[in-house]
Amino acid sequence: MKTTPDLNPILIIDDEPPILDLLSESLTRNGYDVDTVESGEKGIKKIESNNYSLIFTDIKMPGLSGEQVLQYLKHIQNSLTPIVGMSGTPWLLDQSDFDAVLPKPFSMKRLLKVVRQFIN
Template sequence: MDDHRILIVDDEEEFTSLLSERLTARGLRVETAASGAGAIEQVAAGNFDVVVLDMVMPGMDGIETLQHLREHDSDLQVILLTGHATVEKGVHAMKLGAADFLEKPAELNELLGKIREAYSRKLILIEERNTKKIDDILKSKGW
């Protein structure tokens, strides 16, 4: 999982620090942000594969942050992690483009599984787009 670049976004800095340490020990490249605004800045500046995003944060909440992140990069995979889980909120988040939804406190192995799935989904999206581009070029040339 060496190539995966992960951004953890949560206003609980003790949580982001611990999770970051444990994911880094498992070979992921991890950065953290303490707010939605901070996450948007970091995603704009860096090339992340997966964002693990808290739903309830001061100021901009997880849903609003998710919308901004997906507008900026539609390939970006966002896993929502929250202590305020309801089925309705989960469905709403998925409709807005979240890759997955996980309740706090989460098992690290479950989160790692979801990160792997999200990363694979990103690769498939990129591959499908590239295949379509090639198909379009071939069609335009009549081949």
């Protein structure tokens, strides 16, 4: 699959470098442009200076959590960019404002299904 030049990149925020590498490699192999950062703070800086088609964020991270990134995106930036929470405890997110929740661990097939749900 070729990358789509008019499509904004996907941002992945996770404090675990091996997860960032795995997700980035998988999405890149499937034709998506990907940015990665290892903290909520860096994620917000990226969001302030770039446009994204989709954002994935880990929920529990040192410093700013995925929930705080979500609140910033939806309530301070008033962004319509879809944001997907990734969590080992997805049942805690039943009433959250995330556009989708990916329970960890998840397959690359499931990841791509979620991406396609928001990017067509």
